[in-house]
Amino acid sequence: MTVAASPTPHSAQGPQQVVLLGAGHAHVQTLVQLAAQPLPGTVVTLVTPYPRQMYSGMVPGFMAGHYPLDDCVIPLEPLVQRGGIRWVQQSVVGMDAQKQTVLLDDGSTLRFDWxxxxxxxxxxxxxxxxxxxxxxxxxxxxxxxxxxxxxxxRVAEMGDARALRVAVIGGGAGGIELALAVRHRLPNAAVTLVSGAEPPAANYPARVQQRLLAELKRRKVTVLQDVAVGLKAGSVQLGCGADLACDVPLLATGAQPPAWLATSGLALDDRGFIAVDMYQRSTSHSRVFAAGDVSTRMDRPLARSGVYAVRAGPALAHNLAAAITGAALQPHQPPAATLNILSCGSRYAVATWHNYSAQGWWVWKWKDWIDRRFMARFQSPK
Ligand SMILES: Cc1cc2nc3c(=O)[nH]c(=O)nc-3n(C[C@H](O)[C@H](O)[C@H](O)COP(=O)(O)OP(=O)(O)OC[C@H]3O[C@@H](n4cnc5c(N)ncnc54)[C@H](O)[C@@H]3O)c2cc1C
Known part of the structure; x- marks a missing residue:
C-alpha cells in the first residue's frame, strides 16, 4: 500500500530545512542515500555529538579483543561531505514539535521544516x-x-594488572554478550551476570535460553537471578539483601527514551518513545519521522529492535524524500522474524531464527561476515 504525502512547504521562501537528529543505523543509510540522490531545494543538517557512529553489534567483539575500535566505527565526515550535508556536532536537549524547533546543548535553537x-x-x-x-x-x-x-x-588494562571482580547487570542479549566478552578478554576476572527478576535471555525460546546458560556456565560466568538495588564502592547490593563484591559494575539494563522527548509535544507510546505509523512518521506531527530504538511502530509495537533499526534505513530515506517532494510514501515492512546472533566471547556464537537455533565457531564466522559487510558499506562508500 502506498499513500501520497502533501508537500505543504513551511518555509515561505528559501530552501526547506531538513534536520536529521542522531547518526543511528537508519540515518547513516539516509546519508548514503542523500549522497547518491540529493534532495533539491533543501538544506540538510545532521545533529549528532560524535564524529563517528559506533556499531553496537561489534562492541562485544571489540571488548573481547577480536576487533580494533576502528573496525567498529563509521566515520561520519566522509558521509556528510559526500552528501553536502551541514553537520552540527552537538546533542539535542529539547524539542518543540509545534513550533518546529529543536534545542541544542549549547543553548542554540534550530528550526526545521522536516x-x-x-x-x-x-x-x-x-x-x-x-x-x-x-x-x-x-x-x-x-x-x-x-x-x-x-x-x-582502561578497564581491560586494570584487569591485566590484577584480577577484577566484574558484575554485568542486565540479563538481556546485550548483558549476556558483554559478560562473555569480559570473560574472554579477562580470563582471571570473576565475572557475574546479575540477570534481574528473570533468568538470562528470558525473551528467547527455551532451547536458546538453555544454550546460552550452558555457555555461561562453561565459561565460568556466575549467574545470579536477582535485581541490583544499589551500588557502593566495591559492591552491588542485591534484592535478596546480600552484597556482591564487585570492582566494576557494568550496567546493561534496558534502555530508556531520551528525557527531552517528554516535553516535545510529540505523541509518545506508553514508555515514552516516539509513536510512529507504518511510514515511520510521527502519529501526531506529519513533518516528523523517527526510526530505530527511539521510536515505536504503533501498528506493530514488537517491531522495535536494533535489527529493525538497521532495516529501517532505506525505507526512512525513501519516505523522508517522498514526503518532502510530495511523492508516494511506502509502508516499511519489518520482517516477521530476524536472524539474531549472540557472540559468546571467544570466536563462538549462538544463532536464533524463529524457533530454530544453532551454535558453533562457524556461527561466529557468519556473524563476523554479516557485520563486516554491513560496515564496509559505510567505511569505504563507492
Ligand atoms: C553491547 C550491545 C550489543 C548489541 N548488539 C546488537 C546486535 O548485534 N544486533 C542488534 O540488532 N542490536 C544490538 N544491540 C542493540 C542496539 O545497540 C540498538 O538496538 C541500536 O543501537 C539502536 O539503533 P539506533 O539506530 O536506534 O540508535 P543508536 O545506534 O543508539 O544511534 C543513536 C545515534 O544518535 C546519537 N545521539 C544520541 N543522543 C543524541 C542527542 N541527544 N542528540 C543528537 N544525537 C544523539 C548517537 O551519538 C548516535 O549517533 C546491542 C546493544 C548493545 C549495548
Missing amino acids: LSVNTGPTQDRDVLERAMPGAREHALFVRPIEAFGALWP
Whole structure:
C-alpha cells in the first residue's frame, strides 16, 4: 500500500530545512542515500555529538579483543561531505514539535521544516539512580556506546594488572554478550551476570535460553537471578539483601527514551518513545519521522529492535524524500522474524531464527561476515 504525502512547504521562501537528529543505523543509510540522490531545494543538517557512529553489534567483539575500535566505527565526515550535508556536532536537549524547533546543548535553537529522529535509546542516569542508588557514581554505563568504547580499554588494562571482580547487570542479549566478552578478554576476572527478576535471555525460546546458560556456565560466568538495588564502592547490593563484591559494575539494563522527548509535544507510546505509523512518521506531527530504538511502530509495537533499526534505513530515506517532494510514501515492512546472533566471547556464537537455533565457531564466522559487510558499506562508500 502506498499513500501520497502533501508537500505543504513551511518555509515561505528559501530552501526547506531538513534536520536529521542522531547518526543511528537508519540515518547513516539516509546519508548514503542523500549522497547518491540529493534532495533539491533543501538544506540538510545532521545533529549528532560524535564524529563517528559506533556499531553496537561489534562492541562485544571489540571488548573481547577480536576487533580494533576502528573496525567498529563509521566515520561520519566522509558521509556528510559526500552528501553536502551541514553537520552540527552537538546533542539535542529539547524539542518543540509545534513550533518546529529543536534545542541544542549549547543553548542554540534550530528550526526545521522536516525532521527525522534516530537518536537511539539512552541509559537515563536519573531513572537508573532512583532504581539503583549509587549507580550514577559507581556504574560503568554501556550507553552512550562511544563513551563506553573509550572507557573499556582502561578497564581491560586494570584487569591485566590484577584480577577484577566484574558484575554485568542486565540479563538481556546485550548483558549476556558483554559478560562473555569480559570473560574472554579477562580470563582471571570473576565475572557475574546479575540477570534481574528473570533468568538470562528470558525473551528467547527455551532451547536458546538453555544454550546460552550452558555457555555461561562453561565459561565460568556466575549467574545470579536477582535485581541490583544499589551500588557502593566495591559492591552491588542485591534484592535478596546480600552484597556482591564487585570492582566494576557494568550496567546493561534496558534502555530508556531520551528525557527531552517528554516535553516535545510529540505523541509518545506508553514508555515514552516516539509513536510512529507504518511510514515511520510521527502519529501526531506529519513533518516528523523517527526510526530505530527511539521510536515505536504503533501498528506493530514488537517491531522495535536494533535489527529493525538497521532495516529501517532505506525505507526512512525513501519516505523522508517522498514526503518532502510530495511523492508516494511506502509502508516499511519489518520482517516477521530476524536472524539474531549472540557472540559468546571467544570466536563462538549462538544463532536464533524463529524457533530454530544453532551454535558453533562457524556461527561466529557468519556473524563476523554479516557485520563486516554491513560496515564496509559505510567505511569505504563507492
Ligand atoms: C553491547 C550491545 C550489543 C548489541 N548488539 C546488537 C546486535 O548485534 N544486533 C542488534 O540488532 N542490536 C544490538 N544491540 C542493540 C542496539 O545497540 C540498538 O538496538 C541500536 O543501537 C539502536 O539503533 P539506533 O539506530 O536506534 O540508535 P543508536 O545506534 O543508539 O544511534 C543513536 C545515534 O544518535 C546519537 N545521539 C544520541 N543522543 C543524541 C542527542 N541527544 N542528540 C543528537 N544525537 C544523539 C548517537 O551519538 C548516535 O549517533 C546491542 C546493544 C548493545 C549495548
